[in-house]
Amino acid sequence: MPALEQGTSRAASLESAASLETVFAPVRSLTAFEETVDRLGTAIRLGLLPPGTRLPAERELCAKLGIARSTLRQALIALGQSGHLRATRGRGGGTFVAEELPPAAPPPSDAVEAWRETCDQRMSVEVGIAALAAERASAEQTALLREVVDAIESMLEDFPAYRQADVRFHIGLAEATGTPRLVTAMTEVQGAMTGLIDLIAHPPEVLASANAQHRRILEALHVHDEVAAAKEMIEHVKATEHILAGLMPGEEA
Amino acid sequence: MPALEQGTSRAASLESAASLETVFAPVRSLTAFEETVDRLGTAIRLGLLPPGTRLPAERELCAKLGIARSTLRQALIALGQSGHLRATRGRGGGTFVAEELPPAAPPPSDAVEAWRETCDQRMSVEVGIAALAAERASAEQTALLREVVDAIESMLEDFPAYRQADVRFHIGLAEATGTPRLVTAMTEVQGAMTGLIDLIAHPPEVLASANAQHRRILEALHVHDEVAAAKEMIEHVKATEHILAGLMPGEEA
DNA sequence: CACTAAGGACCGACGGCTGAGCCTTTCGGT
DNA sequence: ACCGAAAGGCTCAGCCGTCGGTCCTTAGTG
Numbered sequence: 389m390p391a392l393e394q395g396t397s398r399a400a401s402l403e404s405a406a407s408l409e410t411v412f413a414p415v416r417s418l419t420a421f422e423e424t425v426d427r428l429g430t431a432i433r434l435g436l437l438p439p440g441t442r443l444p445a446e447r448e449l450c451a452k453l454g455i456a457r458s459t460l461r462q463a464l465i466a467l468g469q470s471g472h473l474r475a476t477r478g479r480g481g482g483t484f485v486a487e488e489l490p491p492a493a494p495p496p497s498d499a500v501e502a503w504r505e506t507c508d509q510r511m512s513v514e515v516g517i518a519a520l521a522a523e524r525a526s527a528e529q530t531a532l533l534r535e536v537v538d539a540i541e542s543m544l545e546d547f548p549a550y551r552q553a554d555v556r557f558h559i560g561l562a563e564a565t566g567t568p569r570l571v572t573a574m575t576e577v578q579g580a581m582t583g584l585i586d587l588i589a590h591p592p593e594v595l596a597s598a599n600a601q602h603r604r605i606l607e608a609l610h611v612h613d614e615v616a617a618a619k620e621m622i623e624h625v626k627a628t629e630h631i632l633a634g635l636m637p638g639e640e641a
Numbered sequence: 642m643p644a645l646e647q648g649t650s651r652a653a654s655l656e657s658a659a660s661l662e663t664v665f666a667p668v669r670s671l672t673a674f675e676e677t678v679d680r681l682g683t684a685i686r687l688g689l690l691p692p693g694t695r696l697p698a699e700r701e702l703c704a705k706l707g708i709a710r711s712t713l714r715q716a717l718i719a720l721g722q723s724g725h726l727r728a729t730r731g732r733g734g735g736t737f738v739a740e741e742l743p744p745a746a747p748p749p750s751d752a753v754e755a756w757r758e759t760c761d762q763r764m765s766v767e768v769g770i771a772a773l774a775a776e777r778a779s780a781e782q783t784a785l786l787r788e789v790v791d792a793i794e795s796m797l798e799d800f801p802a803y804r805q806a807d808v809r810f811h812i813g814l815a816e817a818t819g820t821p822r823l824v825t826a827m828t829e830v831q832g833a834m835t836g837l838i839d840l841i842a843h844p845p846e847v848l849a850s851a852n853a854q855h856r857r858i859l860e861a862l863h864v865h866d867e868v869a870a871a872k873e874m875i876e877h878v879k880a881t882e883h884i885l886a887g888l889m890p891g892e893e894a
Numbered sequence: 895c896a897c898t899a900a901g902g903a904c905c906g907a908c909g910g911c912t913g914a915g916c917c918t919t920t921c922g923g924t
Numbered sequence: 925a926c927c928g929a930a931a932g933g934c935t936c937a938g939c940c941g942t943c944g945g946t947c948c949t950t951a952g953t954g
Contacts, residue, residue, distance in 0.1 A: 406816045406821075406824070407689055407812055407816060407824055407828070408689070408690075409821065410821050410824045410825050410828065411680060411681070411684045411689060411690070411828070412697070412702065412705045412706060413705070413706075413821070413825070414705070414706055414707035415673055415676045415677055415680060415706050415707060415708060416707055417670040417671055417672070417673065417676055418670055419670070419909095419910065419911085420668055420670065420910080420911070421910080421911085423668045423670055424668055427664060427668060428664070431664045436660055436661070436664060437661075437664065444665070445930080445931060445932085446931080446932065446933095447930095447931085447932095449665065452665045452666070452667070453665060453666075453667055453668050454667035454668065454669055455668060455911080455912090456911060456912045456913065457912090457913085457914095458911075458912070458913085458934095458935095459910080459911060459912080461932090461933080461934090464932095475931095475932060475933090476919095476920090476931085476932080477918070477919045477920070477931065477932045477933075478918085478919040478920025478921065478930080478931060478932080479919080479920050479921040479922075479928095479929065479930045479931060480920070480921055480922090480930075480931075481919080481920070481921090481930080481931050481932065482930095482931065482932080483931095483932080504820075505820050505821075505822055508773060508818060508820040508822070508823055509820070509822055509823065509826075511769040511770075511772060511773050512765075512766055512769035512770050512773065512818075512823055512826060513765055513766070513769060514769065515768045515769035515772055515871060516764040516765035516766060516767060516768035516769055517764075517765050519764060519768055519871075519875050520761055520764055520765070559660055563659045563660060565761060565765075567757075567758050567761040567762070568659075568662065568663050568666065568758075569758055569761070569762055570761055570762065570765050571659065571660055571663045572663050572666070573762075573765060575660070575663065575664075614875055615868070615871070615872045615875060618768060618772070618868070618871040618872070618875060619868045619871070619872075622772050622867055622868060622871060672940095672941065672942085673941080673942070674941075674942090698899080698900065698901085699900080699901065699902095700899095700900085700901095708942080708943090709942060709943045709944060710943090710944080710945095711903095711904095711941095711942075711943070711944080712941080712942060712943080714901090714902080714903090715941095717901095718902095728900095728901060728902090729900085729901080729950090729951090730900065730901045730902075730949070730950045730951070731899080731900060731901080731949085731950040731951025731952060732897095732898060732899045732900055732950080732951050732952040732953075733899075733900075733951070733952050733953090734899080734900050734901065734950075734951070734952085735899095735900065735901080736900095736901080
């Protein structure tokens with residue numbers, strides 16, 4: 389019994405059942421509370437909000453986020469209990485990112501199972517962003533990214549520091565496009581990748597090679613060569629994918 | 642008075658205020674009802690669900706979508722009132738996509754204002770997908786896409802038909818990656834673009850030129866050349882962007 | 895004519911989110 | 925030493941969307 393019937397056979401050869409599965413896929417939207425925990429937690433874990441950073445006051449932040457203060461507090465309390473935030477009361481107090489972040493929790497097994505999808509999503513986001521960044525990056529932005537790449541050179545032995553600067557580089561590319569939406573997309577994708585990347589070993593040689601790719605991407609930005617930027621980014625993403633492929637469980641069922 | 646204070650100045654040169662704005666941007670998640678209307682409405686308008694298509698029975702569909710039947714019905718009723726769906730009762734009845742779709746509603750002015758962001762999002766999604774598709778497309782998938790491109794050749798005078806086949810091509814690329822998430826992303830981005838594309842004129846020469854780009858992308862899939870696919874897709878997206886640029890209001894404030 | 899598969903309608907319960915008010919702590923200034 | 929401002933901490937009533945049942949109506953099929 390077919391789940392769906394075409395009224396006529398028009399354009400039948402152009403239709404595909406695959407895309408219909410996605411049309412009828414579950415719609416599950418996160419609650420405001422969950423989304424807030426997610427956003428702030430990811431920003432902290434990615435180093436976008438470094439330890440010691442003071443968050444805006446609750447009354448101010450809930451306005452920016454467009455949620456009620458009670459809801460925001462639920463999220464802040466959750467992040468406090470998980471060790472990401474500390475709060476101090478009284479005048480001059482506030483909510484601060486913890487100096488000692490909790491160890492990264494291992495990602496849920498279903499997220500690990502879907503690692504290839506996550507890599508695909510990364511490919512889909514990063515390559516286009518690299519092209520746009522190459523088209524638009526200002527001299528200042530390029531210079532800033534060069535500083536990041538240079539700084540990474542001295543972090544090849546310290547993976548957490550490397551990874552944080554790596555995230556800065558990729559988010560910096562998104563910022564160079566001038567489109568906030570893309571910064572958000574990049575942040576999400578980097579957050580999703582972090583859990584996977586943390587699972588595997590990172591010898592300095594691998595990090596050095598990755599940073600060499602960063603440098604080639606940067607070079608493409610410098611001369612505003614979109615195709616070259618895309619090409620190098622494809623290589624960069626595939627490199628990560630290949631490394632993961634060696635250490636992950638078999639393909640998804 | 643700074644909204645946010647760094648505890649120390651560590652890594653200050655790597656920090657950027659731009660990305661923080663996105664961290665604290667509003668979190669507004671759609672309700673299940675809204676998201677359902679959106680999903681089904683977009684699928685219908687894009688031609689993914691052609692006129693006359695019978696949707697799965699309500700009791701079945703709400704299970705697939707992971708929502709209650711009452712919620713689904715709200716969405717179906719809304720789409721019925723807007724003329725996208727018709728329902729017939731009794732055994733053998735069901736909910737069908739209307740044979741005569743309502744005229745496309747003009748997009749809200751704020752969506753038009755943000756047209757450049759939408760194009761950027763498209764670039765970000767499409768280029769990576771083109772690269773992945775080039776890596777993975779099977780011979781069957783390539784052949785299917787070729788049929789679409791060939792069929793488009795005879796639609797250069799009929800814009801609605803052209804646009805529908807165009808959407809099939811781009812979604813077909815996403816399907817060729819084998820990652821459902823990317824099909825969803827592509828569907829969303831095509832839905833967002835449709836409103837903009839409808840605003841402007843489309844002489845056959847422009848459509849022919851666009852389809853020539855389709856053909857070059859296809860050629861890259863055929864020989865599994867990811868970089869070429871990305872390159873041609875960049876051109877393709879930029880072409881649309883340039884056409885829009887001529888007819889849109891000035892840059893965003 | 896009975897059965898069945900479909901849409902159509904209703905309602906009570908629940909949970910998340912809102913908005914507002916009030917308390918407590920701490921610092922700066924007078 | 926006091927007061928006021930600025931912050932987090934707490935509570936509660938109410939709204940709205942969602943759930944998940946139950947029952948009705950319609951219309952083909954055997």
